[in-house]
Amino acid sequence: MARILVIAEHDGSSINPSTAKTLGCARDLDGAEIDVAVFAADASALAPEAAALEGVAKVLCVTDAVHAQPLAATVAPQVVELAEAYDYVFGPSTTFGKDLMPRVAALLGVNQVSDIMSVDGPRSFKRPIYAGNAIVSVSVPEGSKVVATVRTASYRAVGTGGTAAIEDVTPAAELPTHTRFVGIKTGASDRPDLQTAATVVSGGRALASAENFELIFKLADTIGAGVGASRAAVDAGYVPNEMQVGQTGKIIAPDLYIAIGISGAIQHLTGIKDAGTIVAINKDEEAPIFEVADIGLVGDLFAVVPELTQALS
Amino acid sequence: MNKILVGLKRVVDYNVRVRVRSDGSGVETDGVKMSINPFDEIALEEALRIRERGEAAEVIVISMGTADAQQQLRTGLAMGADRAILVDAPQGIDPLSRARAFLKVVERESPDLVLLGKQAIDDDNNQTGQMLAALWGRPQATFASAIEFRDGSATVTREVDAGLETIEIDLPAVITADLRLNEPRYVKLPDIMKAKKKPLDTIAIDELGIEAAPAIDEVGFAPPAERQKGIMVDDVAGLVGALKDKGLL
Numbered sequence: 172m173a174r175i176l177v178i179a180e181h182d183g184s185s186i187n188p189s190t191a192k193t194l195g196c197a198r199d200l201d202g203a204e205i206d207v208a209v210f211a212a213d214a215s216a217l218a219p220e221a222a223a224l225e226g227v228a229k230v231l232c233v234t235d236a237v238h239a240q241p242l243a244a245t246v247a248p249q250v251v252e253l254a255e256a257y258d259y260v261f262g263p264s265t266t267f268g269k270d271l272m273p274r275v276a277a278l279l280g281v282n283q284v285s286d287i288m289s290v291d292g293p294r295s296f297k298r299p300i301y302a303g304n305a306i307v308s309v310s311v312p313e314g315s316k317v318v319a320t321v322r323t324a325s326y327r328a329v330g331t332g333g334t335a336a337i338e339d340v341t342p343a344a345e346l347p348t349h350t351r352f353v354g355i356k357t358g359a360s361d362r363p364d365l366q367t368a369a370t371v372v373s374g375g376r377a378l379a380s381a382e383n384f385e386l387i388f389k390l391a392d393t394i395g396a397g398v399g400a401s402r403a404a405v406d407a408g409y410v411p412n413e414m415q416v417g418q419t420g421k422i423i424a425p426d427l428y429i430a431i432g433i434s435g436a437i438q439h440l441t442g443i444k445d446a447g448t449i450v451a452i453n454k455d456e457e458a459p460i461f462e463v464a465d466i467g468l469v470g471d472l473f474a475v476v477p478e479l480t481q482a483l484s
Numbered sequence: 485m486n487k488i489l490v491g492l493k494r495v496v497d498y499n500v501r502v503r504v505r506s507d508g509s510g511v512e513t514d515g516v517k518m519s520i521n522p523f524d525e526i527a528l529e530e531a532l533r534i535r536e537r538g539e540a541a542e543v544i545v546i547s548m549g550t551a552d553a554q555q556q557l558r559t560g561l562a563m564g565a566d567r568a569i570l571v572d573a574p575q576g577i578d579p580l581s582r583a584r585a586f587l588k589v590v591e592r593e594s595p596d597l598v599l600l601g602k603q604a605i606d607d608d609n610n611q612t613g614q615m616l617a618a619l620w621g622r623p624q625a626t627f628a629s630a631i632e633f634r635d636g637s638a639t640v641t642r643e644v645d646a647g648l649e650t651i652e653i654d655l656p657a658v659i660t661a662d663l664r665l666n667e668p669r670y671v672k673l674p675d676i677m678k679a680k681k682k683p684l685d686t687i688a689i690d691e692l693g694i695e696a697a698p699a700i701d702e703v704g705f706a707p708p709a710e711r712q713k714g715i716m717v718d719d720v721a722g723l724v725g726a727l728k729d730k731g732l733l
Contacts, residue, residue: 243614244623266644270626273614282580282700285609300607301502305511308704315698349654350623353639357647413647419663421645427732444711448730465714466726478720
């Protein structure tokens with residue numbers, strides 16, 4: 172039976188939903204036994220959360236103070252040691268997984284399958300290239316481990332209710348000290364997380380200022396949505412980088428995506444094409460966003476958005 | 485710092501609308517404009533700024549691929565790199581073989597820093613930098629949006645999903661550039677002329693004596709599923725109505 176190890180992503184207090192989506196992909200490999208590895212300084216809350224994810228056979232806990240902020244350089248050698256017992260090692264295609272997994276793959280002497288969007292067979296996968304303008308079917312040669320990242324927007328999170336065993340493990344790999352965590356700056360907010368929100372409202376360059384972006388926040392808060400932005404809005408400094416939606420930002424798949432004052436550059440569209448319904452509000456009727464929008468409204472956002480917020484409150 | 489090594493990949497220009505060949509054998513590249521991978525261009529710009537601040541002595545650009553990549557290396561030299569190395573390798577060589585070959589050049593050149601783009605915009609693999617750091621046994625700082633140096637280490641701000649993370653890494657190290665690290669300079673005509681006189685060495689990949697990695701086979705290509713154009717509404721009432729019809733409100 173094929174054995175899969177999924178590397179859990181977390182922030183120290185809870186498991187990131189990207190983990191449940193990675194499991195959604197792992198489950199598509201028929202008859203596989205799936206274990207999850209948690210690297211943390213304190214896994215007392217994290218391990219039970221991982222153990223409750225559907226389809227998980229066992230949770231491996233690697234507890235070490237050095238993993239308070241899991242860094243690729245320190246986690247990778249330990250993953251490599253655990254990987255010995257597995258045929259597949261999967262991580263989410265988030266900045267965490269993108270940083271870590273190629274380091275793991277190189278140490279294991281294999282290439283990585285980046286951004287799996289579908290599983291076609293035990294060693295066959297589909298993945299996007301050229302910013303999603305082409306889809307390539309790839310096949311991993313027999314006899315080598317499959318190391319991969321999973322495009323989380325392509326998968327639904329597995330449910331909870333599982334009762335996996337939790338096992339403490341202590342890899343012997345020597346940990347380097349050449350890489351040190353200094354700090355993280357996050358725009359902490361009470362809004363739903365951009366990557367998991369059922370509804371997302373995004374603003375673009377047409378907002379014209381950080382102050383005007385308040386219009387987007389107001390609409391989002393009225394309908395309980397997460398908030399995103401185009402690259403242009405981030406580059407212009409209206410909002411911080413973690414709000415960027417698109418090829419080089421976050422790739423998301425909400426049920427409803429409302430794009431406001433976003434023209435629809437190809438790299439932005441790449442980030443939203445798995446959304447259920449796309450709504451576009453833009454004053455330029457020629458804007459490419461209307462080519463992919465399910466519902467389009469040509470109009471001045473400074474009039475339309477307050478009116479829409481009013482109508483929905 | 486003595487040397488900075490910068491990787492430049494030759495890719496289809498980012499303005500080209502890429503199309504899959506009708507027989508599904510690949511992506512149309514005949515007669516298509518080729519350029520330096522934009523993230524690599526940002527990496528090179530950063531290296532040049534570091535040198536211009538007096539924090540590094542030499543910037544070397546390296547590319548792996550066919551002789552065509554000399555074009556991108558010449559552009560890199562015109563931007564201001566001091567010399568160039570072409571590792572003559574098959575088109576589309578896999579990331580791990582690339583990283584292994586890169587390591588051999590690193591061992592020859594002993595750079596203090598290797599700067600790469602965070603990913604190439606053709607295969608979107610996002611692997612080579614991390615793989616090189618792993619094989620080299622050195623730190624990696626991916627998705628960099630700011631870099632500062634102090635006493636043999638670098639403090640790097642990284643664009644991560646949660647926000648901006650800062651890490652400190654000992655040199656030598658690999659740093660991969662994200663979009664907002666800088667805005668690359670434009671190349672001026674006199675610099676293009678000057679670049680022709682700068683050294684460009686070619687090394688055959690076989691000379692480097694690397695073990696070939698098990699490549700992942702690309703068995704077929706297809707265009708992505710297209711989204712259909714939807715309906716247009718006239719006003720907010722129409723929009724609210726359409727959302728209600730879809731059960732989204």
